[in-house]
Amino acid sequence: APSGVTLAERARRVIPGGVNSGQRSIPGLTEMVIARASGARFWDADGRQYTDYHAAFGPPLLGHNDPDVNAAVAEAGTRVDLCGVAVTHGEIQLAETLAELVPSIEKVLLTSTGSEATFHALRVARAATGRRLVVKFQGCYHGWHDSVSLNVISAPDRVGVPDPISTGILPEVLDATLVLRFNDVAAVRAAFAAHGDDIAAVIVEPVPHNVGCLLPDQEFLQALRDECTRAGSVLVFDEVITGFRHDLGGWQRISGVTPDLTTLGKAIANGYPIGALGGRADLMDLFSTRPGAPAFFAGTYNGHPAVVAAALATLGKLRAEPVHEHVYRLGERARAGIAEALADLGVPAVVTGHGSVFVTYFMPGPAPRSYDDLLRNDAGMFIGYRRRMPEHGIFELPLNLKRNHISYAHTDADIDHLVEATRAAV
Ligand code: PMP
Numbered sequence: 073a074p075s076g077v078t079l080a081e082r083a084r085r086v087i088p089g090g091v092n093s094g095q096r097s098i099p100g101l102t103e104m105v106i107a108r109a110s111g112a113r114f115w116d117a118d119g120r121q122y123t124d125y126h127a128a129f130g131p132p133l134l135g136h137n138d139p140d141v142n143a144a145v146a147e148a149g150t151r152v153d154l155c156g157v158a159v160t161h162g163e164i165q166l167a168e169t170l171a172e173l174v175p176s177i178e179k180v181l182l183t184s185t186g187s188e189a190t191f192h193a194l195r196v197a198r199a200a201t202g203r204r205l206v207v208k209f210q211g212c213y214h215g216w217h218d219s220v221s222l223n224v225i226s227a228p229d230r231v232g233v234p235d236p237i238s239t240g241i242l243p244e245v246l247d248a249t250l251v252l253r254f255n256d257v258a259a260v261r262a263a264f265a266a267h268g269d270d271i272a273a274v275i276v277e278p279v280p281h282n283v284g285c286l287l288p289d290q291e292f293l294q295a296l297r298d299e300c301t302r303a304g305s306v307l308v309f310d311e312v313i314t315g316f317r318h319d320l321g322g323w324q325r326i327s328g329v330t331p332d333l334t335t336l337g338k339a340i341a342n343g344y345p346i347g348a349l350g351g352r353a354d355l356m357d358l359f360s361t362r363p364g365a366p367a368f369f370a371g372t373y374n375g376h377p378a379v380v381a382a383a384l385a386t387l388g389k390l391r392a393e394p395v396h397e398h399v400y401r402l403g404e405r406a407r408a409g410i411a412e413a414l415a416d417l418g419v420p421a422v423v424t425g426h427g428s429v430f431v432t433y434f435m436p437g438p439a440p441r442s443y444d445d446l447l448r449n450d451a452g453m454f455i456g457y458r459r460r461m462p463e464h465g466i467f468e469l470p471l472n473l474k475r476n477h478i479s480y481a482h483t484d485a486d487i488d489h490l491v492e493a494t495r496a497a498v
Contacts, residue, residue: 076117079105100459100470109136111481114467122467123486125476130281131343133317133399133428134389135481141342141385148381155376162380169387170340170350173320176309176330177350181359182375186312186337187215189347190275192366193333196349196358197273197306199366205267207274207305209254211443213282214275214310214335218245254286254442257295268303275308278323282313283446283473284431285424287439293329300332306355312337312347316390317477318427344382345373395480399428402478402487406430409491419498428478432457432494446473457497464493 074082080103105117112135114124124136134141152160167180183189194206208214250267252259254276264271274296280286300307309331314323316339324330333351340346350356358366373379389395407430411423420436433440434453440446451472458470466489468476478487 073107073117076103076105079117098469098471100455100462111135111137112479112483112486120462121465122462123465123482123489124467125478125490126467126469126474127477127479128343129338130313130317130475130477131338131341132479133339133395133477134342134386135479136343138342138386138389138481140389141344141382144381144385145344145378148377152377156370156372156374160375160377160380162377162384163375166380166383166387167350169384170336170348173387174311174322174334174336174350175324176332176334176352178353179356180348180350181356182380183347183349183371184345184373184376184379185215186310186335186347187217188371189312189335189337189349190214190308190310191217192349192359193306193308193310193335193351194273194275195366196355197308197333199358200306200355201272201304203270203272203305204248205250205271206248207250207252207260207263207271209252209276209280211254211280211283211286211446212275212277212310214277214312218242253444254280255289255292256442257289257292260292260295260299264299264303264305268299268305271303271305273306273308274300275310277310277313278327278329279314279318279426280443281429281475283443284433284440284475285426285429286441286443286446287424287426288327289441290327290329293327297329297331306333307331308333308335310335313339313429316340316387317429319396320387320390340386341379341383342386344379345376346379346383393480396427398480399478399482402482402484403428403430405484405487406478406490409487410494413491413495414498417495417498425475429475430478431473431475433473449473457494460497461493464489464496466490466493 106114107117108115112123113121115121170180171177250263252263276296278288278293296307309324311322311334315336319326322334332355335349337347403425407423407425410432414421422433422435422437422439424439425431434450435448454472455470458468461468
């Protein structure tokens with residue numbers, strides 16, 4: 073088999089350094105070529121083994137290549153390979169399951185990615201309200217499309233001024249987006265007081281995990297609900313990460329705050345390409361093939377039978393086995409162990425997260441509540457430490473503020489090794 077160095081050189085010639093496999097442009101990953109993954113581990117092209125805490129940004133909650141999910145996909149592949157024409161039994165079962173589990177969901181549209189789900193959510197919100205503006209929050213990420221691919225991480229002095237994370241976004245899109253501070257109830261009230269009549273939607277990661285973990289104040293989520301209800305705006309919870317990773321019903325079940333629309337993805341199919349938009353029937357019914365309707369165009373692969381089979385198998389296992397219990401317990405063990413190790417070393421750190429998600433910020437406490445607080449994190453230390461972890465056979469993405477994930481396939485021994493490796497690397 074070709075060596076990692078040879079493959080990395082071939083990749084440089086034919087694959088750009090930008091998105092996705094262009095994680096290659098992150099120092100520390102330029103030479104990494106992945107060959108195989110199973111359970112809590114993956115192997116590179118030279119046979120090096122890593123215990124994986126990055127987990128491809130989060131989907132494999134059950135672990136990589138879960139045998140039950142793979143068996144369901146293989147079985148579906150022998151039966152039907154056709155989608156986008158008429159509905160399948162599996163698609164109906166999946167929609168019924170999501171509607172049963174997620175409080176706000178009455179009807180469901182399947183997509184192939186989370187980005188498509190958030191795109192459809194904003195389109196349908198604009199169509200339903202006849203309004204233009206979208207409110208989003210610093211530190212939240214909602215996908216790659218123009219409507220929201222702004223301001224993942226904006227500087228505190230630019231709050232309220234949308235700031236593209238990439239060039240090539242239409243200025244009209246920037247003009248139609250208001251970016252506010254997370255957990256800032258006064259900012260939300262002020263935005264609605266000034267622009268309420270023109271706010272189509274508020275979109276929020278109920279727990280902003282794209283900058284590690286900012287836990288929401290209950291009053292903040294409730295204020296979003298109240299202001300949207302009062303102004304007739306659509307509240308969208310982007311649960312692409314928080315969705316089935318934290319709870320079968322999403323963060324909305326944990327918080328008791330119910331959005332109008334919910335986007336899902338990642339963990340619901342354990343790594344197969346899926347997204348879903350669900351919500352109030354009156355909003356979802358705006359999607360139709362009637363010309364002029366918000367979703368007159370459809371996606372060729374929406375409801376792909378192999379992906380639907382993966383989702384049904386994943387959700388079946390999440391319901392039947394103590395997956396959340398296991399990853400929550402290991403998450404607590406990881407956070408406590410890492411915090412203790414860093415305290416022993418006298419390194420100022422905030423070890424935070426929820427359930428299976430954990431992140432170590434290198435900064436003095438208290439736990440951050442908004443993106444501004446994260447500017448206290450020592451990025452050099454954060455990245456430097458992660459670049460040392462492969463020496464101990466552990467992979468955490470060497471990129472500032474990125475969260476880690478624990479899967480059902482990780483064990484207590486894995487977590488103990490993680491804690492010892494962290495102590496050594498720091
Ligand atoms: N919303 C959130 C909260 C996400 O984290 C992501 C992906 N990281 C997306 C939407 C976009 O999903 P996808 O990458 O599947 O398009």
